[in-house]
Amino acid sequence: MMKKCCYLTIFVLLVHLELLAIEPVNATAKRVVVPQNPADYLSLTYYLNKCPDAEGIIQQKVGAWIQRDFTLAASLIRLHFHDCAVRGCDASILLNYKGSQRSSYVSSTLRGFQVIDDIKAELEKRCPRTVSCSDILTAVARDATVFTGGPFWEVPFGRKDGRISLAKEAEVVPQGHENVTALIEFFQTKGLNILDLVTLSGAHTIGRCTCGTILYRLYSFNGTKNPDPSLNTSYLNLLKKRCKRSTDLVYLDAITPETFDTVFYTNLQRKVGLLTTDQELYSDQRTLPFVEAMASQPFLFQNQLIVSMTNLGNVQVLIGNEGEREIGRERVFLGRDGRASCKGKAKHREAERRERKGQSIGF
Numbered sequence: 600m601m602k603k604c605c606y607l608t609i610f611v612l613l614v615h616l617e618l619l620a621i622e623p624v625n626a627t628a629k630r631v632v633v634p635q636n637p638a639d640y641l642s643l644t645y646y647l648n649k650c651p652d653a654e655g656i657i658q659q660k661v662g663a664w665i666q667r668d669f670t671l672a673a674s675l676i677r678l679h680f681h682d683c684a685v686r687g688c689d690a691s692i693l694l695n696y697k698g699s700q701r702s703s704y705v706s707s708t709l710r711g712f713q714v715i716d717d718i719k720a721e722l723e724k725r726c727p728r729t730v731s732c733s734d735i736l737t738a739v740a741r742d743a744t745v746f747t748g749g750p751f752w753e754v755p756f757g758r759k760d761g762r763i764s765l766a767k768e769a770e771v772v773p774q775g776h777e778n779v780t781a782l783i784e785f786f787q788t789k790g791l792n793i794l795d796l797v798t799l800s801g802a803h804t805i806g807r808c809t810c811g812t813i814l815y816r817l818y819s820f821n822g823t824k825n826p827d828p829s830l831n832t833s834y835l836n837l838l839k840k841r842c843k844r845s846t847d848l849v850y851l852d853a854i855t856p857e858t859f860d861t862v863f864y865t866n867l868q869r870k871v872g873l874l875t876t877d878q879e880l881y882s883d884q885r886t887l888p889f890v891e892a893m894a895s896q897p898f899l900f901q902n903q904l905i906v907s908m909t910n911l912g913n914v915q916v917l918i919g920n921e922g923e924r925e926i927g928r929e930r931v932f933l934g935r936d937g938r939a940s941c942k943g944k945a946k947h948r949e950a951e952r953r954e955r956k957g958q959s960i961g962f
């Protein structure tokens with residue numbers, strides 16, 4: 600009887616301990632939940648109390664700038680891509696000094712920096728040291744998409760700005776002459792899949808390209824002394840006419856260059872893709888079905904664009920303090936005119952110098 604009672608007590612104790620391991624004794628005790636994905640820290644209500652007008656201010660500014668110069672819409676979307684493609688969406692593309700990502704050859708045709716600085720200056724007036732430059736870039740890309748006829752999506756906020764920006768690292772960003780395998784692999788390193796690649800390439804439905812990037816397709820493709828055979832003949836003739844100098848500009852979508860639509864994909868079906876990287880999406884078996892789907896179903900493109908742009912905005916985001924004192928802060932620099940901006944200089948160079956030396960990068 601005594602033995603039985605002992606076993607019972609031990610059993611009850613074990614069950615109790617097991618339960619303790621699962622449920623905290625005090626239900627109000629703080630539970631530490633570590634999200635697998637840093638993007639899980641981003642929130643749709645991040646600025647709700649801290650800076651309730653942030654999105655409105657950004658949208659109003661983007662609208663005003665685009666009204667003044669419509670070509671900025673495309674440039675602003677591209678700026679966000681180039682930011683996220685190197686070290687994640689951390690606004691490192693905005694840091695402006697010799698040796699920074701922005702000073703690299705790959706970034707030489709990027710535009711729209713003045714828009715971001717203008718927005719930052721306004722937000723600093725309204726909510727000092729609150730809205731990060733990386734969040735501004737992300738919201739701006741969304742608003743520019745909407746202003747050109749693309750879909751709206753909710754942008755989650757809370758990205759922190761990085762402090763490292765190296766020209767050398769910008770060279771990994773695809774420049775228009777890679778093959779599809781290289782594109783897929785590059786996107787994969789950012790956590791983006793083939794469907795994201797095809798969908799985000801659809802941003803080339805607006806905007807322009809310098810002729811220098813595509814001249815090799817027009818006269819002696821791969822040293823053949825003939826144009827690229829994957830170019831539609833009348834399109835080839837048009838490009839020859841438009842591209843007298845390498846600095847001349849041509850539309851990425853020759854048919855509806857100012858509208859965020861699916862004509863980019865139908866162009867590929869007619870051999871009217873400007874970049875080889877775009878045209879090849881229609882010849883590679885891994886990407887072709889997605890091009891077909893987007894070309895025939897505008898609604899599908901719009902929905903997938905919302906998903907893929909959100910994925911892009913989540914690439915390697917910096918959150919919290921990450922053990923670095925400075926990373927947990929928003930970036931603010933005062934220019935000579937006393938206006939706040941996202942450009943940055945000395946502090947960031949110092950951070951890079953120390954990182955190269957393997958020293959701590961906290962200040």
Ligand code: HEM
Pocket residue numbers: 670673674675676677680708710773774775776782796799800802803805806807808809810812851874876
């Ligand atoms: C898939 C790999 C990509 C390649 C190879 C690529 C390449 C290029 C090139 C070569 C240009 C023209 C640059 C110039 O010479 O002026 C360009 C422009 C542009 N890209 Fe991409 N890009 C890619 C992905 C993306 C993504 C993911 C987005 C946005 C989500 C994007 C948005 C744009 C826009 C909107 C422009 C026009 C910019 C303007 O008019 O100022 N691109 N891209």
